[in-house]
Amino acid sequence: GQQVMQIPQYQHVQEGEDFTTYCNSSTTLSNIQWYKQRPGGHPVFLIQLVKSGEVKKQKRLTFQFGEAKKNSSLHITATQTTDVGTYFCAGQDTDKLIFGTGTRLQVFP
């Protein structure tokens, strides 16, 4: 069945450093979504990418969708302590949304 792999599993960075998490699907996706889950919280939607090669920015966050629509990345520039949490990608294939295993980001001040 469809699988969505996400790396790395954990990332510790010093405040101000950049951070990137990568997402790879075994199948072509109709779209990909990114969510952030703060410690003790629930996943909260960040963005959706639909087009091949699409790049979207939200302040310090840059999201990319691969040309083949099978991979995606989230890059955070100059991390802050408020960026702490687990970032999930979720690939949509027909009616199902398959979540990646997540990348837990820890930011040290």
Place this chain on the structure above:
Amino acid sequence: EAQVTQNPRYLITVTGKKLTVTCSQNMNHEYMSWYRQDPGLGLRQIYYSMNVEVTDKGDVPEGYKVSRKEKRNFPLILESPSPNQTSLYFCATWTAQETQYFGPGTRLLVL
């Protein structure tokens, strides 16, 4: 305000004692889903529903039941809970091509 509510938020129970976790949404969304979240495994879909009286198995449906008698409610039923169902459970709702809204989560411990 768009809301997905789950009850209870925390539950400790014993093996074999039937329990129900309720989920309710006020957004009139067709789609609803249940996930379980376990360390290192991310979010795994248990069941989902595309509309009233329509439910389908997700990736890990064993040991769970759901029902969708009304659009706003999608309860998760554990007929005979076992310790391997100890987990954090999330209900989510969405419409076609839109994002998922998650409930606050239910933390379940089965002894």
